[in-house]
Amino acid sequence: xxxxxxxxxxxxxxxxxxxxxxxxxxxxxxxxxxxxxxxxxxxxxxxxxxxxxxxxxxxxxxxxxxxxxxxxxxxxxxxxxxxxxxxxxxxxxxxxxxxx
Amino acid sequence: xxxxxxxxxxxxxxxxxxxxxxxxxxxxxxxxxxxxxxxxxxxxxxxxxxxxxxxxxxxxxxxxxxxxxxxxxxxxxxxxxxxxxxxxxxxxxxxxxxxxxxxxxxxxxxxxxxxxxxxxxxxxxxxxxxxxxxxxxxxxxxxxxxxxxxxxxxxxxxxxxxxxx
Numbered sequence: 001x002x003x004x005x006x007x008x009x010x011x012x013x014x015x016x017x018x019x020x021x022x023x024x025x026x027x028x029x030x031x032x033x034x035x036x037x038x039x040x041x042x043x044x045x046x047x048x049x050x051x052x053x054x055x056x057x058x059x060x061x062x063x064x065x066x067x068x069x070x071x072x073x074x075x076x077x078x079x080x081x082x083x084x085x086x087x088x089x090x091x092x093x094x095x096x097x098x099x100x
Numbered sequence: 101x102x103x104x105x106x107x108x109x110x111x112x113x114x115x116x117x118x119x120x121x122x123x124x125x126x127x128x129x130x131x132x133x134x135x136x137x138x139x140x141x142x143x144x145x146x147x148x149x150x151x152x153x154x155x156x157x158x159x160x161x162x163x164x165x166x167x168x169x170x171x172x173x174x175x176x177x178x179x180x181x182x183x184x185x186x187x188x189x190x191x192x193x194x195x196x197x198x199x200x201x202x203x204x205x206x207x208x209x210x211x212x213x214x215x216x217x218x219x220x221x222x223x224x225x226x227x228x229x230x231x232x233x234x235x236x237x238x239x240x241x242x243x244x245x246x247x248x249x250x251x252x253x254x255x256x257x258x259x260x261x262x263x264x265x
Contacts, residue, residue, distance in 0.1 A: 002108045002148070008208040010112045014119055014142075016201040021123035024193030029128055029174060033135050036166065037119055040142050043158075045208075051149040051226075056234040059154050059226065063235065066161055067246045071253035073166045077173045078260035084177050085263075 007048035014041035028083075028090050032076045039069045107148065115141040132170050139163040150226040 018041060021034030043062045050058025083095055118141065121134035139162045146155035224230055235243055 001102075002104050005209055006105075006108060006112070007145070007149070009205055010115070010145075012201060012204040012208055013116055014138075016197045016204065017116070017119045017123055019200055020194055020197035023196060024190050025123065027128060029170065029177075030122075030131050033122060033131060033170060036162070037122060037135065037138065040139060040158075040162070043154075044142055044145060047146050047149045047151045047154060050151070054225070056226075056230050057238075059151050059231055060234045060239050062151075062154050063157070063231070064239075064242060064246055066157060067250060070161060070166055071249055073169060074253050074257045075260070077169060078257040080173060081176065081261050090177065 004048055004052045007044060011041045011044040011048070014038075014044065026091050026093060028080055028092050028095075029077075031092065032073065032080070035076075036069060036073065039065060104148065108145070111141050111144050111148075115145070128174050129171070132167060132174060135170075136163050136167050139167070152226055153228045153231045154226070 015038050018034045018036075018038030021037065022031050025031055025034065043065055046058040046062045046065070050056065050062075080090070084090060087094055089095075115138055118134045118138040122131050122138060125131050125134065139158060143155040143158040143163070146152075146158060
């Protein structure tokens with residue numbers, strides 16, 4: 001049986017890689033994909049704790065996180081398409097009309 | 101070292117490699133493919149944790165539906181230009197992320213874990229029956245709210261992606 005700590009460390013590493021993607025990438029689609037990666041790392045934590053505590057609640061939470069992630073991806077990509085029509089770019093640094 | 105631990109290290113190591121490829125690759129399509137591989141490997145980890153139903157859902161919903169949506173948008177927008185690799189910024193961002201890792205790991209390991217260690221799961225743990233029982237008895241209201249959320253997401257996507265916005 002694999003100890004719980006191994007899963008926690010792995011999910012922390014995956015989460016941090018997602019954070020790095022959000023911080024350093026300049027392509028908004030890759031940033032959205034990094035957010036998905038972070039959500040998935042958190043899901044792994046939930047499943048590991050669910051198995052370790054012997055309760056199904058963690059798996060149900062993961063079910064809801066997946067629903068929210070699907071909605072987030074759909075809305076995010078629709079916004080990307082709308083922004084690309086106006087600006088012809090995927091660089092978030094170029095989308096700064098509200099910044100002064 | 102038992103076979104379960106070896107499997108964990110192989111799958112986990114591959115997951116880390118592919119997720120690094122997601123972030124540090126300049127071609128967007130290659131990033132998406134690496135993300136598909138990562139999601140598959142995490143689904144395998146779910147299977148090793150007695151969460152078969154959630155693992156299958158992960159492959160169907162994430163690696164299937166959501167990633168197809170991402171690839172569809174990439175092909176629709178066709179961003180041919182590769183983004184520049186600015187070394188100072190990439191180094192700084194990676195360093196900040198590493199700092200976050202050294203903050204997170206002790207926090208996770210020192211947290212209030214299960215007092216009795218690994219409890220053995222009962223028969224049928226993680227099966228669709230148990231998930232459905234939990235979902236439809238204890239979490240009925242969140243389930244209904246999730247369906248409303250999906251409806252709102254559908255309408256929002258249709259409105260946002262309309263041509264004359």
